[in-house]
Amino acid sequence: MRNTAELTKRLGVDIDPETLRLALTHRSYAYEKGGIPTNERLEFLGDSVLGLSVTDALYRDNPTLSEGELAKRRSAVVSTKALAGVARTLDLGSYVLLGQGEKLTNGRDKASILADTMEAVIGAAYLSRGIETARAMVMRLIGPLLTDSAVLGNGTDWKTRIQETAAAGRLGAIDYRVEGTGPDHARTFTARLLIGGVEYGSGRGPSKKEAEQTAAAESWVALAAGAPGPVHGGTHASSPPAGS
Template sequence: MSGHVSEATATELTDRLGLTLDPDLLVLALTHRSFSHEHGGIPTNERLEFLGDTVVGLVVTEYLYRRQPDRTEGELAKMRAASVSQRALAEIARTLGLGEYVLLGKGELSTGGRDKDSILCDTFEAIIGALYLAHGLEPTRGVVERLVGPTLESASRLGAGLDWKTSVQELAAERGLGVPTYVVDGTGPDHERYFTARLVLDGVTWGTGEGTSKKIAEQQAASAAYEALQQGEGTDGTEGAGAP
């Protein structure tokens, strides 16, 4: 796919979204910076991503406020964070097949960019930003609620998953394992950093994670550690002192 979107492709994607987009605006929403770098510095989707991030946040916040009247501010904040996380929005992007359409440079294509959470999440937010510019808030709200709604509904049932780091810390305390520490390593240049994290309790690695930010990597490590603690065994096969 080059720097344009065929009419058939545009129709295919907008049918999935439920709203139309001007071809030029659609191309802009799909243009990753890696593609721009290889094509003379053409505009990227980063400004649309910035806008879409705010629109998604507003719609999700109001949705939770109206649908969850008995939740505290802290609980609502956790539900919102879980619902608009990079991983959650990337999964929504996958259901739309956005990876098929995003315009990527050769380097990103060669390293599986079409299925990277960071790229998929950013592209989804850019698409929402484009829909907002084209149609305004109310039609775009309908798209966001339809696409993010299932995640929002499941967020109320996630329990520990709303904040893995807090949950694993509480569970570790219950098991007498002390306070978790995170060992984080980053690779790559500053603008393309990738992080791996290990959650360690009393010298034992209980979970590992990775992502495009320290926060994402640590949350994934905490999620894995929570499950391992429930089973009573660290990822290196060592039983914890507080394991049942």
């Protein structure tokens, strides 16, 4: 493992060394080392600290925005893509402890691994230095994204968007069919999106979340384009509502 002094300097927080090491321990590495603890619990904790910090800032800085718009902006800023971008500026990937399989498949630059590790590091900062220090770190590293139009546009929550579109057009129930292939430490997921029993789109990704988001985006584009039928034949229940 690389010396983490430079990483600690970039983070601006003196995180307990053992806690930071845990935050950098991916499950693929833990598996190869006989099942040692992974960073997944810290990721869970960091996700909550991140969500609170971003939500609080959005609420205070945007008094005229609706709840729906605030939620969309939060989703964009805490998205896998956005967090991975922040992690790359920190060169976080070079510090992550990975198994051999992930190393061989460029795991150090996988968006899902980078984003999850970023959340784990936030959790580690919280445990080591408390909520105020952790929130200050979040705002220093991720706060600039709150006013970045490119991030806000690219971070669209397609699952929410397709849910709203399907409901408005009375297209029927939404159903994601997800399948995973490959070993546990390097799985690839494929998601198919059915609306009212009809398939409209599909997507792939290193996590179920990313695969479902891609499938939702593809489906929304098909609906917005007024496609005459679903992706694999048949007919749509109806056209998307105007302005969707």
